[in-house]
Amino acid sequence: MPSPEKHYGTMHKLFVSAKKEFWLLTRDLGGLAVLFLMPLLLVITITLIQDNTFKTIQENKIPILLVDMDQGAVSNQIITNLNESSLFNIIKKESEANAQDLVQKGDFQLAIILPKDLTKDLNLKIDQNVSGILAEFGVESDREEPLVNIEKKEIRLYFDPATQQSFKSSVRNNIDKMISQIESQSIYRAFQEELGEDENTSIFDTESFISFTEIVPNTNKKEGIPNSTQHNIPAWTLFAIFFIILPLSINMVNEKNQGTFIRLRTQPIPYATVLGGKTIIFLWVSLIQFILMLLLGIYIFPLMGLPKLEVTGRIPLLLIVAFFAGLAAIGLGLLLGTIAKSQEQSAPFGATFVVILAAIGGVWVPVFAMPNFMQTLSRLSPMNWGLNAFYDVFLRNVGIGEIIPEISALLLFFIVTTTIAIIYNEKKNAV
Amino acid sequence: MIQIDQLSKKYKDAEHYSLKGLDLKVENGEIFGLLGPNGAGKTTLISILSGLIKPSSGSFKIDGLDYTSNNKQLKQVIGIVPQEYALYPSLTAYENLYYFGSMFGLKGPSFKASIEEHLNILGLGQFAHKKIKAFSGGMKRRVNLIAGILHQPKVLFLDEPTVGVDVQSKTVIIDFLKEQNSNGTTIIYTSHHLNEAENFCSRVGIIDHGQLICLGTPKELIQNEQGAEHLEEVFLALTGKALRDYA
Numbered sequence: 001m002p003s004p005e006k007h008y009g010t011m012h013k014l015f016v017s018a019k020k021e022f023w024l025l026t027r028d029l030g031g032l033a034v035l036f037l038m039p040l041l042l043v044i045t046i047t048l049i050q051d052n053t054f055k056t057i058q059e060n061k062i063p064i065l066l067v068d069m070d071q072g073a074v075s076n077q078i079i080t081n082l083n084e085s086s087l088f089n090i091i092k093k094e095s096e097a098n099a100q101d102l103v104q105k106g107d108f109q110l111a112i113i114l115p116k117d118l119t120k121d122l123n124l125k126i127d128q129n130v131s132g133i134l135a136e137f138g139v140e141s142d143r144e145e146p147l148v149n150i151e152k153k154e155i156r157l158y159f160d161p162a163t164q165q166s167f168k169s170s171v172r173n174n175i176d177k178m179i180s181q182i183e184s185q186s187i188y189r190a191f192q193e194e195l196g197e198d199e200n201t202s203i204f205d206t207e208s209f210i211s212f213t214e215i216v217p218n219t220n221k222k223e224g225i226p227n228s229t230q231h232n233i234p235a236w237t238l239f240a241i242f243f244i245i246l247p248l249s250i251n252m253v254n255e256k257n258q259g260t261f262i263r264l265r266t267q268p269i270p271y272a273t274v275l276g277g278k279t280i281i282f283l284w285v286s287l288i289q290f291i292l293m294l295l296l297g298i299y300i301f302p303l304m305g306l307p308k309l310e311v312t313g314r315i316p317l318l319l320i321v322a323f324f325a326g327l328a329a330i331g332l333g334l335l336l337g338t339i340a341k342s343q344e345q346s347a348p349f350g351a352t353f354v355v356i357l358a359a360i361g362g363v364w365v366p367v368f369a370m371p372n373f374m375q376t377l378s379r380l381s382p383m384n385w386g387l388n389a390f391y392d393v394f395l396r397n398v399g400i401g402e403i404i405p406e407i408s409a410l411l412l413f414f415i416v417t418t419t420i421a422i423i424y425n426e427k428k429n430a431v
Numbered sequence: 432m433i434q435i436d437q438l439s440k441k442y443k444d445a446e447h448y449s450l451k452g453l454d455l456k457v458e459n460g461e462i463f464g465l466l467g468p469n470g471a472g473k474t475t476l477i478s479i480l481s482g483l484i485k486p487s488s489g490s491f492k493i494d495g496l497d498y499t500s501n502n503k504q505l506k507q508v509i510g511i512v513p514q515e516y517a518l519y520p521s522l523t524a525y526e527n528l529y530y531f532g533s534m535f536g537l538k539g540p541s542f543k544a545s546i547e548e549h550l551n552i553l554g555l556g557q558f559a560h561k562k563i564k565a566f567s568g569g570m571k572r573r574v575n576l577i578a579g580i581l582h583q584p585k586v587l588f589l590d591e592p593t594v595g596v597d598v599q600s601k602t603v604i605i606d607f608l609k610e611q612n613s614n615g616t617t618i619i620y621t622s623h624h625l626n627e628a629e630n631f632c633s634r635v636g637i638i639d640h641g642q643l644i645c646l647g648t649p650k651e652l653i654q655n656e657q658g659a660e661h662l663e664e665v666f667l668a669l670t671g672k673a674l675r676d677y678a
């Protein structure tokens with residue numbers, strides 16, 4: 001029998017540990033496919049939904065109900081404006097109760113009820129106000145009607161209870177703006193009439209004087225306005241990278257259940273080396289995931305009618321961020337795999353925890369829109385550090401210097417979680 | 432040589448000691464059978480000697496190495512064959528052995544040749560590159576055994592190495608262990624197969640309630656127990672017939 005050589009070097013053990021992880025990973029082709037395909041599917045789905053939301057609204061107008069009890073110039077103006085907005089397909093109904101019922105059932109998202117005498121009372125109110133103002137300046141009014149008390153008018157909006165708050169706010173803002181414009185135009189018109197000018201000759205410019213333009217601040221003088229792909233790829237790639245904690249922790253729990261972990265504990269191999277082998281392979285997995293995401297954004301998205309991912313000159317920095325984000329995710333996976341005793345513990349906890357980290361990290365709702373407490377909490381989420389670093393590179397065109405704080409935090413997170421895993425393992429095994 | 436002095440172990444929250452003041456000396460080249468009913472303390476003793484758990488008190492040395500100060504070297508001179516298969520089901524027999532052997536620092540062509548030779552000796556040569564999950568219980572036991580001896584340990588701990596295998600596999604395993612022993616490996620072995628232990632072991636110790644209750648060659652123990660013809664009768668006389676169920 002040949003006597004095998006013995007080497008005590010840690011590097012050889014680390015290399016073979018990584019090799020074993022590679023074997024384990026590649027033996028489960030179904031699991032491997034899920035590991036790479038599901039994140040791609042996630043990014044495609046989210047980007048399609050987000051990018052197409054506005055297009056869909058424009059192309060397939062949202063049907064809404066409108067009950068016109070005014071039948072006057074103001075209601076006609078409102079209907080004309082709504083039609084011109086290209087957002088809605090207006091379906092007229094005679095009865096408010098009927099409209100309310102249909103919205104309540106969920107058949108329509110919105111019903112707008114224009115009150116009776118809206119035109120008449122608005123004009124009357126404006127006439128009274130304008131006459132009053134002119135009288136203050138000594139201009140005699142043509143008005144002959146006595147002053148009457150006019151009740152305020154209310155346009156009622158019925159929303160489907162399932163309608164999202166953001167949609168409600170958007171509709172409310174649009175209608176509010178529309179009403180303000182109609183009111184101010186009516187006021188201008190009333191002044192013009194009172195001053196005896198020809199209705200057809202405009203003496204007031206009723207167009208908005210103040211407008212706004214969206215400008216992307218760009219210190220590096222690089223071109224480009226960020227698109228939905230540029231926003232989605234980093235956020236959801238990071239989400240996918242962190243989901244690696246599931247297969248990693250399950251891999252470790254399996255080793256405990258199979259007894260292989262017990263055998264390893266009787267061998268002269270430090271736990272750090274065991275974790276090192278896993279880190280090497282799963283880091284490659286997360287980098288391959290990231291590269292696939294980039295390729296998807298660059299080559300596949302344009303074929304699907306989605307905006308192309310713009311990565312020119314940014315690839316090295318993006319890979320650096322992906323590397324450190326991957327390390328942070330792996331650190332978390334190693335800690336979870338060390339602590340969990342069963343798949344029933346690791347899988348649900350891991351999945352939920354990643355969703356929580358994503359939520360507080362700003363993947364779904366921007367951090368600035370969160371309550372103060374959650375904003376503070378988000379600073380503790382490694383996903384927030386990763387997301388900021390990705391946005392810095394993708395959207396702000398920064399250099400390596402600007403992302404050092406974020407990638408340092410990700411590295412520190414890996415070191416801390418892995419150290420806790422090693423200490424926990426030692427304590428736990430000191431029965 | 433294994434020298435155990437006043438070794439005790441009480442698990443956290445346990446009412447009783449699993450091992451209580453155990454003294455034992457096993458000489459180089461022995462095949463020592465550690466026998467006892469369920470819950471007697473056999474696995475606890477092997478777990479302590481193999482470095483899996485720490486004793487509550489007492490000490491032990493293996494090949495002159497103290498577990499407190501020479502833990503890493505100690506792991507290098509011992510081999511463990513646990514009762515569980517302790518193999519990766521989705522890896523082949525060769526890959527499992529390559530990995531576990533490498534963790535002892537083995538490498539190079541001689542290491543690879545050693546894996547193949549051991550597989551051939553135990554009748555697994557043609558299955559070297561088949562996944563473990565396709566193996567029968569007997570085949571897994573044999574791979575499990577090879578994983579424990581690839582690094583040529585001075586002391587080999589075996590926790591019920593023949594449980595659940597057919598007679599053919601059992602014979603191959605026992606013959607293989609005898610050959611290992613003849614090459615100088617000291618063997619510490621636990622089993623509930625008392626006939627097997629009687630024939631295989633050079634010396635046995637019966638342990639019950641964490642204490643060593645008798646020690647000697649199988650022949651000596653049988654002679655000392657009046658009316659006993661086999662080790663099983665000695666065992667029952669010393670440990671009683673009461674069931675040892677515990678949870």
